Amino acid sequence: MSLLDVKEVTKTFGGLTAVSDVTMHLEENELVALIGPNGAGKTTLFNLLTGVITPTEGVIALQTDNGLQTLNKVKPYKVAQAGLARTFQNIRLFKELTVLDNVLIAMTAKNKEGFLESIFRLPSFYRKEEALKQQAVDLLKIFGMEDQLDVLASNLPYGAQRRLEIVRALATKPKILFLDEPAAGMNPEETADLTRLIRQIQNDFHITVLLIEHDMSLVMDIAQRIYVLEYGKLIAEGTPAEIQQNKRVIQAYLGGDD
Amino acid sequence: MDTILQQLVNGLSLGSIYALLALGYTMVYGIIKLINFAHGDIYMVGAFWGYYVINQLHFNFWLALISAMIFCGLFGVLVEWLAYRPLRNSPRIAALITAIGVSFLLENGMAYLFTSNVRSFPQVMHVVRYHLGGVSISNIQLLILVVSIVLMVLLQLIVRKTKMGKAMRAVSVDPEAAQLIGINIDHTISFTFALGSALAGAAGVMIGLYYNSIDPLMGMTPGIKAFVAAVLGGIGLIPGAAIGGFVIGLLETIMQALGFSAFKDAAVYAVLIIILLIKPAGILGKKIKEKV
Amino acid sequence: MKKNLKYNLTWLVLMVVGFVLINVLEFGGIIDALGEQTLVTIGINIILATGLNLIIGFSGQFSLGHAGFMAIGAYVCALITTSIATPMGMVIGMIAGAAVSALVALIVGIPTLRLDGDYLAIATMGVAEIIRIILNNLKITNGPAGLYNIPLLATWPVVYIMVCLTTLLIVNLIHSRDGRAIMSVRENEIASESMGVNTTKWKVIAFVVGAATAAIGGALHANYIQTIAPTDFGIMNSINILIIVVLGGIGSITGTFVAAAVLGVLDLVLQNFGTLRMVIYSLALILLMVFKPSGLLGTRELSIRKIFNKFGHSKQKGDA
Numbered sequence: 001m002s003l004l005d006v007k008e009v010t011k012t013f014g015g016l017t018a019v020s021d022v023t024m025h026l027e028e029n030e031l032v033a034l035i036g037p038n039g040a041g042k043t044t045l046f047n048l049l050t051g052v053i054t055p056t057e058g059v060i061a062l063q064t065d066n067g068l069q070t071l072n073k074v075k076p077y078k079v080a081q082a083g084l085a086r087t088f089q090n091i092r093l094f095k096e097l098t099v100l101d102n103v104l105i106a107m108t109a110k111n112k113e114g115f116l117e118s119i120f121r122l123p124s125f126y127r128k129e130e131a132l133k134q135q136a137v138d139l140l141k142i143f144g145m146e147d148q149l150d151v152l153a154s155n156l157p158y159g160a161q162r163r164l165e166i167v168r169a170l171a172t173k174p175k176i177l178f179l180d181e182p183a184a185g186m187n188p189e190e191t192a193d194l195t196r197l198i199r200q201i202q203n204d205f206h207i208t209v210l211l212i213e214h215d216m217s218l219v220m221d222i223a224q225r226i227y228v229l230e231y232g233k234l235i236a237e238g239t240p241a242e243i244q245q246n247k248r249v250i251q252a253y254l255g256g257d258d
Numbered sequence: 259m260d261t262i263l264q265q266l267v268n269g270l271s272l273g274s275i276y277a278l279l280a281l282g283y284t285m286v287y288g289i290i291k292l293i294n295f296a297h298g299d300i301y302m303v304g305a306f307w308g309y310y311v312i313n314q315l316h317f318n319f320w321l322a323l324i325s326a327m328i329f330c331g332l333f334g335v336l337v338e339w340l341a342y343r344p345l346r347n348s349p350r351i352a353a354l355i356t357a358i359g360v361s362f363l364l365e366n367g368m369a370y371l372f373t374s375n376v377r378s379f380p381q382v383m384h385v386v387r388y389h390l391g392g393v394s395i396s397n398i399q400l401l402i403l404v405v406s407i408v409l410m411v412l413l414q415l416i417v418r419k420t421k422m423g424k425a426m427r428a429v430s431v432d433p434e435a436a437q438l439i440g441i442n443i444d445h446t447i448s449f450t451f452a453l454g455s456a457l458a459g460a461a462g463v464m465i466g467l468y469y470n471s472i473d474p475l476m477g478m479t480p481g482i483k484a485f486v487a488a489v490l491g492g493i494g495l496i497p498g499a500a501i502g503g504f505v506i507g508l509l510e511t512i513m514q515a516l517g518f519s520a521f522k523d524a525a526v527y528a529v530l531i532i533i534l535l536i537k538p539a540g541i542l543g544k545k546i547k548e549k550v
Numbered sequence: 551m552k553k554n555l556k557y558n559l560t561w562l563v564l565m566v567v568g569f570v571l572i573n574v575l576e577f578g579g580i581i582d583a584l585g586e587q588t589l590v591t592i593g594i595n596i597i598l599a600t601g602l603n604l605i606i607g608f609s610g611q612f613s614l615g616h617a618g619f620m621a622i623g624a625y626v627c628a629l630i631t632t633s634i635a636t637p638m639g640m641v642i643g644m645i646a647g648a649a650v651s652a653l654v655a656l657i658v659g660i661p662t663l664r665l666d667g668d669y670l671a672i673a674t675m676g677v678a679e680i681i682r683i684i685l686n687n688l689k690i691t692n693g694p695a696g697l698y699n700i701p702l703l704a705t706w707p708v709v710y711i712m713v714c715l716t717t718l719l720i721v722n723l724i725h726s727r728d729g730r731a732i733m734s735v736r737e738n739e740i741a742s743e744s745m746g747v748n749t750t751k752w753k754v755i756a757f758v759v760g761a762a763t764a765a766i767g768g769a770l771h772a773n774y775i776q777t778i779a780p781t782d783f784g785i786m787n788s789i790n791i792l793i794i795v796v797l798g799g800i801g802s803i804t805g806t807f808v809a810a811a812v813l814g815v816l817d818l819v820l821q822n823f824g825t826l827r828m829v830i831y832s833l834a835l836i837l838l839m840v841f842k843p844s845g846l847l848g849t850r851e852l853s854i855r856k857i858f859n860k861f862g863h864s865k866q867k868g869d870a
Contacts, residue, residue: 043550047550050744052550052740052743052744075743075748076740076743076744077743077744077745077746077747077748077749078746080743080744080745080746081746085744085745086744088550088740088741088744090549092738092740092741092744093737093738093741094733094734094737094738094741094742095737095738096737096849097730097733097734097737101730101733104727104730105730105731105733105734105742105745105747106745106746108727108728108730108731108734108745108746108747109745109746109747109748110746111727112727113726113727113728115728118722118723118726118727118728118729119718119719119722119723120722121554121558121722125726126554129726129727132727168745169745171745172745172746287668293668293671341836341840344840345839345840345843348839348843348844349800349843349844351606351612351796351800352796352839352843352844352845353839353843354796355792355793355796355797355835355839356835356836356839356840358789358793358835359832359833359835359836359839360832360836361832362828362831362832362835363829363832363833363836365828366825366828366829366831366832367829367832369825369828370825370826370829478786482675482785485672486672486676489668489669489672493668520683520686520687521683521687523679523683524679524680524683524684527675527676527677527679527680528676528680530672530673530676531662531673531676531677534662534665534669534672534673535661535662535664535665538664538665538666538669539669548740550740
């Protein structure tokens, strides 16, 4: 039984098939990469998996403590609550809020409070609030951002914004973390840091990571398995070594005749 | 059957006034995403201009109409230049409040200068009623309908065929890209205000003639209705504004004919809300989904 | 823990001091009848505008229908207090008004809050107009003539207490986990949803709480002015509340207080200008927006916590 099972998922927009008949699986605590040329449908697949759009056909099922849960036609916030968290290709932070608030918001869903508790400021409100803050600070510490708690997200440098997006996703305590081009726009040094970070996340948090990335050295370096998407279809699956040898993949990337 | 046709005629002539006003809203919204709250008051200014030139300068209808269009066009450009241009890079809501301020200023300024009394509009034209079967239509209704349709067609030609029209469309899609290819954004926006305000001026003179009364607050309600019409048809779209205007005009006269005149505005808003819930971008509008 | 108690106690003391101060000034004849009227108007406007600020400034939903919910509160409370003309009746009236208003907000909010930006504004404006037209045609509301001889129960102390209560409600809501969820909707709806926040729910909650406070404002208005008619709750009234919010700074509750006070005093000063009054008012509005587009205070807030921290900090420096 896989942690996440994707069976024959298809998405069409009008007459255009963006994702076609994709079947894949994610196991517990593995690091998988999704690669493919521009316009192959990678982000669309991410959007399908995280509930932003609903599949035209097919089934997405998550293994939970209460058995199998299908995620088709489930609202994104419920998908997130079920344990799937993501970052965005075009950074989507809560820009005018502080770093700390960005992380705290991600913790909201699993730490509900009573309306009356907060309106009347009962002692339990402050106690829970302190505990949450501590958790958020601890999480930010891992990523070296504990000095920037009160900085507005929009004032962070680019690399830090990308990191904050990852922290925010982790704050939802996910089972699976989806990273959409986390290294985009980063210099080699930042990319190296990021590579280390992703590995560390996988180990320390014992979660599964699926990442879309164009930086092949990063992908080949850290991925345990790779899926290759072209024109909305999966054309290959395997270890980095296998993918590097795969003729169809080479052709997809380099083009050329049959 | 006759009464239905009669209401259709009445609805169309009222609707064409809303449509003319809605065009101004839609063009301005399309280009700078501003709900120009003062647009209805430009229409009022047009009506007052018509009142004065006919009474004092003894202009005939056509001269009054054309001079009101020119005056209002220039006036609209002036308002944009003074009040909206400084706020172009500010939050949209600040520009909206400024537009509301301009609206208050025009209403109260006119009331201060000319008192808030209702005046009767000079009748430059003899009312002639034509009877076709059981349907009665006045020459003024015909005039409103014909002038409005001619103006709408002209507008569509300007926007589709002229260089300025192309610039308007370009700026409304992407101002930065338009600037990069050498379009003067300031001129384009001024031109848009001139066109929209000229149409409002024309509507003002015609409504004066039709209802025979004008006052400084006359622009408030039709202004809001016209904006509703623009949203109903699909804001930013010229044919949408025309359709929205006619729909609202017809709806109002139908409600009136059915004896629900107390609820005619409620019906307009109810239809608006229902259409928005079914088609969130209006009748002709296409909803652009945010890309994730 | 202790710190929080200190902050909260400071606010409580400030509220009591404010109340005593104004009463002393009134007793000493420094605040006359016109002054009290201005204070009451400012207070009611604060209640109306903080609720709208919650909707616009914090949840990021553009509502132009606040006067509709104000009307519901005004009519419900007026009808109740007319038959129970006691302070208890006023309390019942306000609660009932807020409840009815919240219910209506819930019913119209769930479908319409899917709309965004200006579409939502125009739809909420439509809702408010429909409410007004219904009030204009019902028998129980006495049609266009409206209700009169409403007992004067919204005296200055009542208004003051309600300003404190509604502000506490909204500020405490904003500065809580729920408040952060509401703000995340404003910041980025898609990201918020992806973090497990039920954005629809929070939009509706902000809208409903805003509507309930608007109803309280309306109830106080009815029982202070003592006559109400549907024309008191038109589009222009919604816009006037919006002006207070934008002028003070969208997303700043302190700004709302300042703007309501500034406009209240401006109105008092302009009393003597006759017909020029509105001309000056509209010019002032345009100039303020042109020169201060983000409002008087932007998003800044008065925070006892920050003042204490600053104070504590400088004292430490002084010691060193």
